[in-house]
Amino acid sequence: MKVELRVNGVSRTADVEPRKTLLDTLRENFLLNGAHAGCEHGVCGACTVLVDGEPVRSCLMFAVQADGYEITTIEGLAPAPGELSVIQDAFCETHGLQCGYCTPGMILSAHALLQHTHTPSREEIVEAISGNICRCTGYGQIVEAVQFAAGRLQKSNALRPNHVSPGHHGAGHDAPEEGVLEADAPKEIV
Amino acid sequence: MTAAPSTFRFVSSHRRVREDRRFVAGQGRYVADIALEGMLHVAVLPSQHPAARIVSIDASTALAMPGVHYVLTGDELAGATDQLMNGLDTPHVKRFALAVGQTRYAGEWIAAVVADTRALAEDATEKLRVVYEPLPFVMKAEEALKPDSPPVHAAHGSNVLLDKLFVWGEVDRHFAESPRHLSFRVTWGRNSTVPIETFGVAASWDSWRDILDVWASIQMPKYPDQIARALRIPANNVRVHHDVDVGGSYGVKRGIKQSVLVAYLARRVGRPVRFIEDRLENMRSGDAHGPERIFDIDVAFNDDGVVKSMKIRALDNAGAYAGRAPFQLGKPIGAIVGPYKIESVQYRAQSVTTNKAMQEAVRGFGQAPTNYAIETAIDKVAAAVGLPRIEVRRRNFIRKDEFPYLIPSGSSYDSGDYHTVVEKVFKHADFDAMEQERDRLRASGMLAGIGIAACLEPSGGNSSFEPLLNEKNTTTTWMDSARINIDALGFVTVTIHTTSSGQGHETLVGTIIGEVLQIDPDLIRVIRPDTLACLPSNSPVGSRMAIMLGGAAFHAAQKLKTKLVRIAAHQFGCAEENVTFASGAASDTAGHSLSWAELVTIAHRNYHLLPRDMEPGLEATHVMQVPTGNKLPENGRVQMYPCHSFEFHLVLLAIDPDLGKPEIKRYVIGHDCGVVINPHIVRGMTLGGIAHGLGATLLEEFVYDEQGHLITQSFMDYLLPSSHEMPEVEIVHHCTPSPHTVFGQKGSGESGYLGSPAAISSAINDAVSPLGISFNKLPIRISAIGDAIADAQQGKPQEQAT
Ligand code: FES
Ligand code: FES
Numbered sequence: 001m002k003v004e005l006r007v008n009g010v011s012r013t014a015d016v017e018p019r020k021t022l023l024d025t026l027r028e029n030f031l032l033n034g035a036h037a038g039c040e041h042g043v044c045g046a047c048t049v050l051v052d053g054e055p056v057r058s059c060l061m062f063a064v065q066a067d068g069y070e071i072t073t074i075e076g077l078a079p080a081p082g083e084l085s086v087i088q089d090a091f092c093e094t095h096g097l098q099c100g101y102c103t104p105g106m107i108l109s110a111h112a113l114l115q116h117t118h119t120p121s122r123e124e125i126v127e128a129i130s131g132n133i134c135r136c137t138g139y140g141q142i143v144e145a146v147q148f149a150a151g152r153l154q155k156s157n158a159l160r161p162n163h164v165s166p167g168h169h170g171a172g173h174d175a176p177e178e179g180v181l182e183a184d185a186p187k188e189i190v
Numbered sequence: 191m192t193a194a195p196s197t198f199r200f201v202s203s204h205r206r207v208r209e210d211r212r213f214v215a216g217q218g219r220y221v222a223d224i225a226l227e228g229m230l231h232v233a234v235l236p237s238q239h240p241a242a243r244i245v246s247i248d249a250s251t252a253l254a255m256p257g258v259h260y261v262l263t264g265d266e267l268a269g270a271t272d273q274l275m276n277g278l279d280t281p282h283v284k285r286f287a288l289a290v291g292q293t294r295y296a297g298e299w300i301a302a303v304v305a306d307t308r309a310l311a312e313d314a315t316e317k318l319r320v321v322y323e324p325l326p327f328v329m330k331a332e333e334a335l336k337p338d339s340p341p342v343h344a345a346h347g348s349n350v351l352l353d354k355l356f357v358w359g360e361v362d363r364h365f366a367e368s369p370r371h372l373s374f375r376v377t378w379g380r381n382s383t384v385p386i387e388t389f390g391v392a393a394s395w396d397s398w399r400d401i402l403d404v405w406a407s408i409q410m411p412k413y414p415d416q417i418a419r420a421l422r423i424p425a426n427n428v429r430v431h432h433d434v435d436v437g438g439s440y441g442v443k444r445g446i447k448q449s450v451l452v453a454y455l456a457r458r459v460g461r462p463v464r465f466i467e468d469r470l471e472n473m474r475s476g477d478a479h480g481p482e483r484i485f486d487i488d489v490a491f492n493d494d495g496v497v498k499s500m501k502i503r504a505l506d507n508a509g510a511y512a513g514r515a516p517f518q519l520g521k522p523i524g525a526i527v528g529p530y531k532i533e534s535v536q537y538r539a540q541s542v543t544t545n546k547a548m549q550e551a552v553r554g555f556g557q558a559p560t561n562y563a564i565e566t567a568i569d570k571v572a573a574a575v576g577l578p579r580i581e582v583r584r585r586n587f588i589r590k591d592e593f594p595y596l597i598p599s600g601s602s603y604d605s606g607d608y609h610t611v612v613e614k615v616f617k618h619a620d621f622d623a624m625e626q627e628r629d630r631l632r633a634s635g636m637l638a639g640i641g642i643a644a645c646l647e648p649s650g651g652n653s654s655f656e657p658l659l660n661e662k663n664t665t666t667t668w669m670d671s672a673r674i675n676i677d678a679l680g681f682v683t684v685t686i687h688t689t690s691s692g693q694g695h696e697t698l699v700g701t702i703i704g705e706v707l708q709i710d711p712d713l714i715r716v717i718r719p720d721t722l723a724c725l726p727s728n729s730p731v732g733s734r735m736a737i738m739l740g741g742a743a744f745h746a747a748q749k750l751k752t753k754l755v756r757i758a759a760h761q762f763g764c765a766e767e768n769v770t771f772a773s774g775a776a777s778d779t780a781g782h783s784l785s786w787a788e789l790v791t792i793a794h795r796n797y798h799l800l801p802r803d804m805e806p807g808l809e810a811t812h813v814m815q816v817p818t819g820n821k822l823p824e825n826g827r828v829q830m831y832p833c834h835s836f837e838f839h840l841v842l843l844a845i846d847p848d849l850g851k852p853e854i855k856r857y858v859i860g861h862d863c864g865v866v867i868n869p870h871i872v873r874g875m876t877l878g879g880i881a882h883g884l885g886a887t888l889l890e891e892f893v894y895d896e897q898g899h900l901i902t903q904s905f906m907d908y909l910l911p912s913s914h915e916m917p918e919v920e921i922v923h924h925c926t927p928s929p930h931t932v933f934g935q936k937g938s939g940e941s942g943y944l945g946s947p948a949a950i951s952s953a954i955n956d957a958v959s960p961l962g963i964s965f966n967k968l969p970i971r972i973s974a975i976g977d978a979i980a981d982a983q984q985g986k987p988q989e990q991a992t
Contacts, residue, residue, distance in 0.1 A: 034216020
């Protein structure tokens with residue numbers, strides 16, 4: 001059947017079986033490969049996308065259910081080709097990833113958290129990413145990435161928009177300002 | 191040396207990991223992202239029985255469904271392909287991608303369906319009609335050992351795949367002379383690394399060019415060779431694409447059966463074919479479980495807690511086929527005494543087949559279970575002699591001035607300073623305060639404990655455990671390679687010849703070549719050609735890439751540097767020793783200088799300016815052999831790994847006695863892997879390894895029921911650590927360079943995982959010790975802790991501590 005979906009600010013149509021998941025539709029019909037299948041039963045979070053700004057497991061949602069919502073995928077976060085959002089950049093700064101498979105979902109969960117607050121506590125960060133399983137990192141550098149991004153967003157002085165997906169390029173609102181602080185080298189004990 | 195040399199410009203500096211950019215943007219390119227024109231999809235039918243004869247398979251209904259192209263059975267596959275290799279000398283333990291004539295574990299693949307979409311292929315598997323004749327089965331290793339147990343492979347004659355006894359040193363004398371002995375059993379549960387990306391492979395067969403193209407989520411030495419052998423085709427007809435990102439592996443992504451299956455199907459149906467395991471297929475039959483091991487240990491020691499000798503019997507439940515499981519009993523031989531001066535060891539390595547899924551290589555390749563056994567032994571010795579656990583370790587540690595240190599099984603440890611690492615960790619953690627905190631928690635009604643574990647991470651080896659366990663195997667060569675090309679405009683491109691599953695090889699190679707040629711690593715492009723354009727490689731296994739790929743890149747860059755210096759010396763009319771090479775330019779003492787661009791131009795365009803015997807262009811290749819790895823075993827002894835990283839874990843943990851849930855309050859690890867090439871990467875490996883070990887200790891296990899079915903088939907019941915379970919980890923660094931590597935680096939890919947199970951279980955046992963109980967079996971799940979505490983409080987005998 002035909003569905004019309006709003007993905008990263010753009011309306012797109014697809015002809016899908018009613019049983020087809022949003023995850024498979026994003027990947028196969030729209031070639032948005034950033035959302036990944038890890039378990040396909042709602043536990044790992046690799047398939048996370050934002051639906052009206054909130055993290056949702058796209059393996060548990062049928063494409064036909066997504067009609068009428070604003071869907072944001074990882075492809076919608078980078079402000080321009082080759083440019084990263086503050087949060088994406090923060091993951092690079094702290095090396096909050098290894099194989100990168102959980103990373104799009106992880107970043108979208110972090111993005112949703114930082115939409116709500118720029119001053120999350122460690123517990124809030126841990127809670128926000130607890131539905132995203134990372135097998136590589138042991139989470140330490142991911143938590144740091146979110147803390148680092150929060151710090152930058154606080155300093156960015158920009159007004160915090162209360163909605164996601166402001167334009168067809170996605171969330172440009174958290175692009176780093178020029179001359180932002182570089183991360184401190186991780187604390188080392190020698 | 192106790193600190194990283196500060197003379198490096200790029201090595202050891204906190205530079206970003208270059209791979210990260212594409213991943214944070216969702217621009218990784220994993221195997222499931224490969225969509226080929228006309229591609230078909232595969233689903234497989236799992237066996238419902240742990241052991242059964244396959245009487246018949248009726249595919250007619252499935253084949254009649256729209257969109258279904260083909261149904262493949264084991265009989266057809268076995269007729270057209272050769273059995274998969276296992277490396278042991280067990281010719282009658284045959285394995286194919288699909289069950290042939292008989293299924294040997296529940297979940298084993300019986301047939302494969304090819305259809306237009308994965309969903310249609312799955313629908314069709316439900317319409318396959320298989321008639322089985324159930325056979326007796328065996329699930330437990332100790333039962334499989336019995337002569338009258340149901341044979342898993344009747345033609346093999348028994349269920350024993352491997353039974354080797356090694357005696358290194360005067361074990362009997364040491365036991366006779368030692369005043370104290372103790373014996374115990376510990377068990378390591380069946381778990382695995384379970385990457386978030388399952389295994390997947392796509393293949394396409396071009397019959398006009400005679401090329402099989404393969405894209406796979408692979409981490410596997412000699413992968414194209416094995417495909418070619420199984421398919422009985424020339425190896426240069428197989429082209430494996432290495433530019434596929436791999437979503438985690440930690441050893442298990444070997445996928446040879448999946449690849450042979452898909453390659454065969456692609457040729458059979460004449461279309462590209464892709465098979466991406468779903469989570470069920472991966473968990474129950476992807477051939478990716480890890481060791482499941484029973485250790486029986488005897489220790490001989492004196493009243494001072496000095497351990498003289500040890501007897502280890504390791505019995506591994508390999509599952510239905512041979513695979514890599516038996517060899518995972520071999521690698522621990524390279525560090526069989528851990529960091530301790532134990533003078534003699536008897537080691538019996540036994541591997542048996544059962545009706546469980548097969549094992550693959552898992553992070554550390556058998557070392558983590560062995561470390562758990564050794565560290566438990568040291569804890570028990572300490573308890574027996576009434577000394578602090580750390581004191582017993584200090585007394586047994588190899589001392590800094592004793593390196594290189596030859597252990598009884600023939601490996602020489604390169605370097606280390608264990609006492610200092612321990613001192614640093616104790617100082618950083620304020621051990622006395624930690625003990626006070628434990629006592630305060632205890633006084634508040636909690637069960638609290640401190641866990642201590644030291645361990646070694648052997649790295650960079652040449653898989654000499656293979657000839658050690660199978661004399662017919664004479665492999666000593668275990669190379670890795672790099673090729674560098676400097677183009678006519680002076681830009682540097684490097685080819686590496688293996689996949690990466692997050693270990694940051696591009697960063698590694700860029701950093702090292704940048705360091706040698708003194709140019710910005712970010713300007714160096716790193717690519718992965720397909721296997722037809724590749725130099726020999728053995729893939730990232732055994733924590734070897736910093737040593738081997740790093741070494742290959744270093745030497746290739748040195749060759750280029752030497753060439754540039756020769757070109758300059760020729761121009762300057764001076765000796766090469768008088769040329770200085772810095773920041774990519776060459777100069778001599780007389781004030782001549784040639785910039786990078788000028789040197790490159792001479793090499794590429796000005797043949798008349800080159801020394802007479804020099805080839806034009808700037809290209810260099812280096813094939814690196816394992817340092818120290820050049821001998822076959824002699825008398826059961828072998829130098830297994832060149833480098834030995836060290837780690838020391840200290841854990842404070844509390845258990846609410848009513849809930850049974852352990853909570854890690856503090857986690858400190860001291861880590862010495864020599865000179866660190868990229869601190870971010872090493873840190874990530876360490877933290878990820880600890881999380882992985884935490885899972886193995888507290889959460890993860892593949893559990894089979896009485897009927898022989900796997901009951902942990904999904905992430906609902908096979909639990910992985912989430913951000914809630916992982917504590918904040920403090921890392922204390924130390925650097926003892928290795929004398930065998932180019933910068934003094936050692937391996938770090940398995941760190942964390944090798945020691946954290948021993949440390950966390952040690953903390954739990956310290957916590958429950960006031961109740962007079964202990965746990966000898968991993969994983970130690972919350973339910974087991976809760977039950978044991980309740981039983982102990984009611985004075986019941988505990989079940990766990992048997
Ligand atoms: S793939 Fe959706 S939660 Fe795992
Ligand atoms: S980075 Fe590999 S699973 Fe998270």
